[in-house]
Amino acid sequence: MKARISYSKLGKIRFTGHRDVARIWERSLRKAEVPVAMSTGFTPRLKMAFGLALPTGAESLVELLDVTFADGSGVGADEFDEIARRIDTSLPVGMAVTGIRECAPSEASLQEDVVATTWVMAIDASDVGDRIDRINQSNEVWLERERKGETRRDDIRAGILQLGFLAPEHSEVLPSRWLGESRGVVIEAVLTTAGRGIRPTELVEALVPGCEPWNHLTRVLRINQWIERDGERVDVLSARPAHPQVCA
Amino acid sequence: MSSLWPRLEPLLARVRKPARYIGCEDGAASPQHGHGKVAWLLAYPDVYEVGLPNQGLQILYEILNERPDAVAERTYAPWVDLEALMRERGIPLFSVDTHRSADEFDILAFNLSAELVYTNVLNMIDLAGSPVRAADRRPSDPLVIIGGHAAFNPEPMADFIDCAVLGEGEEVIGEITEIVREWKASGRTEGSRHAVLRELSKVPGVYVPSMYEVAYDGDRVRGITPAYPDVPELITKRTVSDLGQWQYPKRPLAPLTEVVHDRLAVEVFRGCTRGCRFCQAGMITRPVRERPAEQVRTMITEGLKRTGYNEVSLTSLSTADFSGIESVVTSVVPDPTACGAPTVSLPSLRVDAFTVGLAAKVASGRRSGLTFAPEAGTWRLRTVINKLITEEDLYGAVESAFSSGWSRMKLYFLTGLPTETDVDTEGIVDLAAGCVSIGKKYTNRASVTVSVGGFVPKAHTPFQWFGQNGVPELRRKIGLVREAAGRAKGVHVKWHDPAATLAEGIASRGDRRVGAVIERVWREGGVFQEWSEFFVLDRWLDAMAAEGLSSDWFVTRHRDENEVFPWHHLSAGLHHDFLWQDWRSALAEAGLEDCRWTPCYDCGVCTGDGLEHIVASPVAPAGGSQGTGQNLALGGSVPISLRPKSMVTS
Structure with missing residues (x-):
C-alpha cells in the first residue's frame, strides 16, 4: 500500500x-x-x-x-x-x-508526472510590470543558465506558461502575514518543470536582466503543482488547509 | 528585546547552507528571558555543523534553562559569507534560538575543544559588539567565559576572557549564575565589573586571569600569583562525582540540517585511566565515572523515540571499557521499531579482538571501514607513550575484522613522539603492511589507510616537558612514511599539515604573551584556522616575529624539571610529582597499568578531590592484552595482571 x-x-x-x-x-x-x-x-x-x-x-x-x-x-x-x-x-x-x-x-512517479508548478513571487525591483508585458508579447526570451556546472544559452519563453500579477482570488490561499512580510511587487507565474525546467530565480533574471536574483526575490512560494490528464492541467492533490502553521 | 530575524532573513538566501542560522531544532528550548534571570549565550567557535552535536554545550543549555533564574541560548561561528554581510550591515552576533543580539546576554560562554579556534573566539566577541580585550569592557558588556579542554591552559586567551572554568560545568554554572544574578540586580554600576570578577574568582574551578600577576625572568615565567589576598593561589578543576545524577541531555538536539555526528549520542562514562601519556583528555578528565547501564538504556530508548534517529553513538574516551557494554549493545540491537532496527556506533574502538566482536554485533548492513589507533609504530615507542598494545592485539583485531566482513581499516598514528627514531616511524608502515597481508586472506579489496598527525604536547600531561618536533622534522617523518608506503601494496597514507601542528603548539603551551599573537592573526583575517583553506602559517610566524617571540622557545624547546609552566597555578588534580615521574618512566620505556582495576598509584585526582572511580565491574572487560602488553587469553573475564612495579618507577 x-x-x-x-x-x-x-x-x-x-x-x-x-x-x-x-x-x-x-x-x-x-x-x-x-x-x-x-x-x-x-x-x-x-x-x-x-x-x-x-x-x-x-x-x-x-x-x-x-x-x-x-x-x-x-x-x-x-x-x-x-x-x-x-x-x-x-x-x-x-x-x-x-x-x-x-x-x-x-x-506514474511524481518526478515524471508533474509538468508545471505555480509560483507566487515578491520581487523588489522597478519596472517589473513593463517587463512582464514585454515577455508576454515576445516569442523568445534568451537566458544564460547553468546546469551541472555547464553554462548554456536557452530560450525559456515556451516554458513560461503563464505570467502576471498575483490573481486576487489567489491572495486568499497565501499564509496569513505572507504578503505583509514580503517586499516588492507580487507576481504569479506558471513555469514548466519538463525537460530542463525553469527555476523561479531564472524568471527573476529574465525580469531584472543582469541581476543577482536573491537580491530582488524577497519571498517565493509554490502554490500549486500540475499534472496533465486528457490534455488538461489538473491539481496533483487538491487538499489544502485554510491556515497553515508558520514558524514565527 | 528585538529579534534580528527581520534583518537576517533577507540575507539567508544569499549564503551557503542557510539552515545553519535558523534554529528550530527538535529539542530546542523556548527561552523565556525576564527580569531577575541571567541570560547565557552558549557559543561554539566553529560552524554550526561542527558545534551543534557538542554534548557539553547541549548539557549546559538544558541545565541552565531548567533553572528559574537563568535562560540559555546558543550561537555558532557564522561562516565567512554571512559574516561579511553582517559586518556590511552592522548586524551583531545573534542566537539561533530567538535571533537575539549577543549584547542582550549577560554571559558569553565559549566551549573550547581545541586551540586553533582561538581566533574565532576573538572574532565572535568582536561581532558581539564587545571589546576583544577584557580590560576594555564596560559594565554593560557581557562576561566572557571559556570552558572545555583547551581552558586548562587559558593563558594565551587571558587578555580576552573574563573567566575560565576548569573541568565539568554541570554544578559550577549554577554558582556563577547566582553571583551574576546579584550583580545584575545591583544595576551593574560603573566599576562593578571588577567586583563581580573578584567574587567569581573565589568560586572553585573558576579562574579570573585579571586577578593574577605574571612575573618573568627574561623569557621564562617566574611565577603567577594572585594580585589580591582573597584570591586563591591554586585553582582546581571541577568534577561531577556521580554521572548517574546527571541524566543529560534529556532533550537531545536533532538538527534540521546535516551535522558532523548526525546521530543520537549517549555518554556512557567520563574519564579514562588507560594512562596514554600524550592524551590530554585522559589526564584531565579523571577519575573514571560510569553511567549506570540501566540509565544508559533509558537514555537510548527515550532519545531515539524523541529524535527519530535510528542510530545511537555510545560516547566516552574508550567505549569498549564500559562495564555494561555487551548487555547494553545487545539490548539495543534486537529491538526493531516501526521503521527498521536502530544501529549502534562505537567511536574510539579499543584495539583488540573482543572490541571487534562487539563492533560486528552492532554493525548492520555495509561493513565499510573500521578505525583503530595504535598511535606508534613499534612496541618500544608504545611503551614510551603508554599505549600498551601488542602487535598480537592489533593483528588479532584486524584478523577478526577482515574475517567478519570488513575490507578497509584506518589506523591512526602520531609522529614526532618523544624518543621516536626512524625505525619507529617506518614501523608505522610495517604494521599497516602486516594488516594488509592478513586482509588479503579474506578479500582482494583489503586496504589500510594510515593517518599520521604531528604530536603536540599538551598542558597537564607527562609530555608537557617535551620539545615538539619542528615543521621540517615532521615533514621529513611524514616523508619517510609516504616513501615506505609507496613500496607497500594496499597501504595508503593521509597526514595532517605540520604547519598547522606548529600553530597548535604555539597556542597549546603558550603563556600570556601569546595573546598578542592570536590577536594579530585574527586582525590579519585569520579565522577558521582549523579549516585548511583558511590556514596560513606565515600569519602566525609574522605575528610571533612582530611580538618578538620565538616559536622555538614556545614549541620545540625541551623543558626541564624547574620549568614554571604558564598553567602552574591551575590544577587538573594531578600531582606535579606524578606527572614528572611518569615522564621519566616514559623515557625509560616503562609502562603503567590502568588503575581502574589495579591498585592506586596516586596520580592525585581521587585522593585530592575525595573522588573515586565508579566502575560497575571489578575486572577489565574481556579480550586481548587489555593494554597491559601481556599475552592474556581472549574471551571470558580476565582480571588484569599487574606489571611489576619496578618497571614503573625508573
Whole structure:
C-alpha cells in the first residue's frame, strides 16, 4: 500500500535544502511510528519517493511525496487520517501535512508526472510590470543558465506558461502575514518543470536582466503543482488547509 | 528585546547552507528571558555543523534553562559569507534560538575543544559588539567565559576572557549564575565589573586571569600569583562525582540540517585511566565515572523515540571499557521499531579482538571501514607513550575484522613522539603492511589507510616537558612514511599539515604573551584556522616575529624539571610529582597499568578531590592484552595482571 502525501513548508524552515527535508521526513516518520517499508540492500532506507525539489529558500503549500507502507503492516486507507495526524505532530514547526490519498501502483512517479508548478513571487525591483508585458508579447526570451556546472544559452519563453500579477482570488490561499512580510511587487507565474525546467530565480533574471536574483526575490512560494490528464492541467492533490502553521 | 530575524532573513538566501542560522531544532528550548534571570549565550567557535552535536554545550543549555533564574541560548561561528554581510550591515552576533543580539546576554560562554579556534573566539566577541580585550569592557558588556579542554591552559586567551572554568560545568554554572544574578540586580554600576570578577574568582574551578600577576625572568615565567589576598593561589578543576545524577541531555538536539555526528549520542562514562601519556583528555578528565547501564538504556530508548534517529553513538574516551557494554549493545540491537532496527556506533574502538566482536554485533548492513589507533609504530615507542598494545592485539583485531566482513581499516598514528627514531616511524608502515597481508586472506579489496598527525604536547600531561618536533622534522617523518608506503601494496597514507601542528603548539603551551599573537592573526583575517583553506602559517610566524617571540622557545624547546609552566597555578588534580615521574618512566620505556582495576598509584585526582572511580565491574572487560602488553587469553573475564612495579618507577 502506497500513500501520496502533500505538505507545506513555510517560514524559517524554508532555508533547509532538499536533502535536509528527506532526512526530516525520515526522522518524523520514525517518531510517528508509521510502519514504512524498508528498501533492501546494504543500507536499508525508508521507502519514500519525493516529488520535485523545492529550491532552498523557497516556501510551498504543495510539496509531495509517496510513502510505501511495510508489507504485513495492514495499513488501510481508513487509517490515513490518523496517520496524517501523527505525522503532522512529528514534523518540525513550519511543516504540516495538508493531504493524503492512496496511490495506485500503476500511477506514474511524481518526478515524471508533474509538468508545471505555480509560483507566487515578491520581487523588489522597478519596472517589473513593463517587463512582464514585454515577455508576454515576445516569442523568445534568451537566458544564460547553468546546469551541472555547464553554462548554456536557452530560450525559456515556451516554458513560461503563464505570467502576471498575483490573481486576487489567489491572495486568499497565501499564509496569513505572507504578503505583509514580503517586499516588492507580487507576481504569479506558471513555469514548466519538463525537460530542463525553469527555476523561479531564472524568471527573476529574465525580469531584472543582469541581476543577482536573491537580491530582488524577497519571498517565493509554490502554490500549486500540475499534472496533465486528457490534455488538461489538473491539481496533483487538491487538499489544502485554510491556515497553515508558520514558524514565527 | 528585538529579534534580528527581520534583518537576517533577507540575507539567508544569499549564503551557503542557510539552515545553519535558523534554529528550530527538535529539542530546542523556548527561552523565556525576564527580569531577575541571567541570560547565557552558549557559543561554539566553529560552524554550526561542527558545534551543534557538542554534548557539553547541549548539557549546559538544558541545565541552565531548567533553572528559574537563568535562560540559555546558543550561537555558532557564522561562516565567512554571512559574516561579511553582517559586518556590511552592522548586524551583531545573534542566537539561533530567538535571533537575539549577543549584547542582550549577560554571559558569553565559549566551549573550547581545541586551540586553533582561538581566533574565532576573538572574532565572535568582536561581532558581539564587545571589546576583544577584557580590560576594555564596560559594565554593560557581557562576561566572557571559556570552558572545555583547551581552558586548562587559558593563558594565551587571558587578555580576552573574563573567566575560565576548569573541568565539568554541570554544578559550577549554577554558582556563577547566582553571583551574576546579584550583580545584575545591583544595576551593574560603573566599576562593578571588577567586583563581580573578584567574587567569581573565589568560586572553585573558576579562574579570573585579571586577578593574577605574571612575573618573568627574561623569557621564562617566574611565577603567577594572585594580585589580591582573597584570591586563591591554586585553582582546581571541577568534577561531577556521580554521572548517574546527571541524566543529560534529556532533550537531545536533532538538527534540521546535516551535522558532523548526525546521530543520537549517549555518554556512557567520563574519564579514562588507560594512562596514554600524550592524551590530554585522559589526564584531565579523571577519575573514571560510569553511567549506570540501566540509565544508559533509558537514555537510548527515550532519545531515539524523541529524535527519530535510528542510530545511537555510545560516547566516552574508550567505549569498549564500559562495564555494561555487551548487555547494553545487545539490548539495543534486537529491538526493531516501526521503521527498521536502530544501529549502534562505537567511536574510539579499543584495539583488540573482543572490541571487534562487539563492533560486528552492532554493525548492520555495509561493513565499510573500521578505525583503530595504535598511535606508534613499534612496541618500544608504545611503551614510551603508554599505549600498551601488542602487535598480537592489533593483528588479532584486524584478523577478526577482515574475517567478519570488513575490507578497509584506518589506523591512526602520531609522529614526532618523544624518543621516536626512524625505525619507529617506518614501523608505522610495517604494521599497516602486516594488516594488509592478513586482509588479503579474506578479500582482494583489503586496504589500510594510515593517518599520521604531528604530536603536540599538551598542558597537564607527562609530555608537557617535551620539545615538539619542528615543521621540517615532521615533514621529513611524514616523508619517510609516504616513501615506505609507496613500496607497500594496499597501504595508503593521509597526514595532517605540520604547519598547522606548529600553530597548535604555539597556542597549546603558550603563556600570556601569546595573546598578542592570536590577536594579530585574527586582525590579519585569520579565522577558521582549523579549516585548511583558511590556514596560513606565515600569519602566525609574522605575528610571533612582530611580538618578538620565538616559536622555538614556545614549541620545540625541551623543558626541564624547574620549568614554571604558564598553567602552574591551575590544577587538573594531578600531582606535579606524578606527572614528572611518569615522564621519566616514559623515557625509560616503562609502562603503567590502568588503575581502574589495579591498585592506586596516586596520580592525585581521587585522593585530592575525595573522588573515586565508579566502575560497575571489578575486572577489565574481556579480550586481548587489555593494554597491559601481556599475552592474556581472549574471551571470558580476565582480571588484569599487574606489571611489576619496578618497571614503573625508573
